[in-house]
Amino acid sequence: MIKRTDALRRKWLLRIVQGFSVTGLSLLAYPFLKALLPGSSNRDYLEVDLTGLQPGEHKKVIWQGRSVIVLRRFNESRKIEAATGATQSYKDALKDPDSTLSVQPKYTQNRYRSRRPGVFVFYSNCTHLGCEVSVLSDPIKTEIICPCHQSRFDDAGRVLQGAVASYNLEIPDYTQISGQRIRLQSTAT
Numbered sequence: 401m402i403k404r405t406d407a408l409r410r411k412w413l414l415r416i417v418q419g420f421s422v423t424g425l426s427l428l429a430y431p432f433l434k435a436l437l438p439g440s441s442n443r444d445y446l447e448v449d450l451t452g453l454q455p456g457e458h459k460k461v462i463w464q465g466r467s468v469i470v471l472r473r474f475n476e477s478r479k480i481e482a483a484t485g486a487t488q489s490y491k492d493a494l495k496d497p498d499s500t501l502s503v504q505p506k507y508t509q510n511r512y513r514s515r516r517p518g519v520f521v522f523y524s525n526c527t528h529l530g531c532e533v534s535v536l537s538d539p540i541k542t543e544i545i546c547p548c549h550q551s552r553f554d555d556a557g558r559v560l561q562g563a564v565a566s567y568n569l570e571i572p573d574y575t576q577i578s579g580q581r582i583r584l585q586s587t588a589t
């Protein structure tokens with residue numbers, strides 16, 4: 401009788417240990433399996449390669465179900481903006497010149513609305529009713545226009561006076577890894 405009880409106890413102990421082993425292995429394997437799933441690399445971050453993108457050109461990517469545009473700004477337009485950006489007349493032409501009403505990470509609440517002056521990253525949905533904006537570049541500057549009701553934005557996504565949109569274009573969280581690479585991410589580091 402004692403032997404039978406011991407055998408039963410051993411059997412239960414064995415099952416418990418096996419259960420823990422399977423759970424432990426599953427937890428260990430989860431990150432690796434997750435990395436193998438199609439598109440899984442886009443879940444926590446998305447790197448965008450800007451190699452070959454000329455001044456005035458842009459690239460569009462889908463990040464967490466939303467369209468994001470990465471624009472390589474003109475040096476010239478940066479100089480123009482730097483020269484005029486602080487003037488009252490330039491500010492007067494904008495609805496929210498200091499982006500106090502607009503949505504962006506704190507580190508982009510600056511003159512260029514970006515981590516580095518040369519690259520502007522923004523969600524492509526117009527802040528009026530959400531239409532996809534168009535990026536138009538001529539030889540020295542870029543303008544962003546919404547085709548639905550013609551709201552216009554400068555190359556930092558700041559909405560111009562006269563537009564029906566009231567807010568500057570929204571900016572996602574991102575890190576500039578280098579001059580050629582940015583990383584969109586859920587939480588910026």
Ligand code: FES
Nearest residue numbers: 526528529546549
């Ligand atoms: Fe862009 Fe109306 S949706 S101006």
